[in-house]
Amino acid sequence: MEVELRHLRAFVAVATKRSFTAASRELLITQPALTRTIQQLETTVRARLLERTSRSVELTDTGRELLDRLRGVLHDLDAALIAVSGRAGLRVGFQWALPDPWISDLLSAFETATGATATLLRRDDIVTALKSGDVDVALVRAPVHASGITQTVLFEEDRVAAVPAESPLAARTELDWSELAEHPLVVNTVSGATSADLWPPGHRPGQVIECGSYDEWLTIIAAGRGIGSTTTSAAEAHIHARVAHRPLKGAPPVALRLLWPVRRKGDTLLRRFCELASSTR
Missing domain, CATH: 3.40.190.10 (Periplasmic binding protein-like II)
Known part of the structure; x- marks a missing residue:
């Protein structure tokens, strides 16, 4: 049996969802049919790709390697089909x-x-x-430091401080970058542009509160647990009644x-x- 496109799409769906149930819904086929398709692929490539238990689906080492390769291949195929059909985007x-x-x-x-x-x-x-x-x-x-990714800096933005609205800092018209290190610093470690090492050694924040998204970051500051810094454009777009934004003097720009x-x-x-x-x- 030759490998067909349906085999590859079925494998990527199951490997990504880690669930035959969720993958079958996405592909609009029954679970038994999906199971047979995966078995056919494994038989053809002569390798175990998925380890299935009563509770979960895990990738084998071979399965992980195949998934990494197929994601890019299938995306390029979809992009080519979209382009020739006049629906480029x-x-x-x-x-x-x-x-x-x-x-x-x-x-x-x-x-x-x-x-x-x-x-x-x-x-x-x-x-x-x-x-x-x-x-x-x-x-x-x-x-971003990742293989296979190219990047270029477009321009830089100014920073502003984000402080709890009830904090005495909110009454100030301007803050100094060095002052932020004197307070608990809230840092978005996934997508944020602020980290403790932006301050010189010996003058870095003594307490860092980590979170994983901008929404979490804003909520923690609103709760009065710490302060942070963000860009002027983000401050204008994300207005929170319990967070005040103030200009920062001496702050490094954000690229x-x-x-x-x-x-x-x-x-x-x-x-x-x-x-x-x-x-x-």
Whole structure:
């Protein structure tokens, strides 16, 4: 038996969902049919790809390797089919608020120049989204160190302090960057652009409260557990009644970075988007 596209899509669905039930719903086929399809694939490649128990589905080492390779292959195939059918588009990933009207102008310029659509998709784990083909290109602020990903800095933004509205700091018109280290610092370790090592040794925050998203970060500050820093554009987009934003003196700027998979470097739409992103500021 030869491997068919349906075998590969079935495997990726089960491997991603870690569930035959969820994968069968996504693929609109019955679980018995899905099970047979996976068995046919394993027989053809002569390797065990999935370990299935009564409670979960886990990937074997061979299964993980195949999944990593197939995600990119299937995405490129889908992109090719979309392009030839006249429904070309670009999916732009981001983690939290983007500068506006810059992003609106960029998307408008891209669509005017190419005739393709540009869709914004919020994703906390940008690297996974890029490698899996969930997004085509991404805009992030935190430095990214990952193989297979190319990045360039577009421009830098100023920082502001985020403090509890009932804190005495909220009554100030301006804060100094060094002052933030004197208070518990709330840090988004997944997609944030602030970390304790931005302060010099010996003057770093004594207490760091870690979280995993911008929403969590904002909620912790609103609860009065600490303070933080963010960009001016994010402060304007994420208004919270219990969080006050104040200008920061002496703060390091935040770079907005453009990321894309190395394997997509020849993509015409991606190249045009990168050109426009670099020239619209």
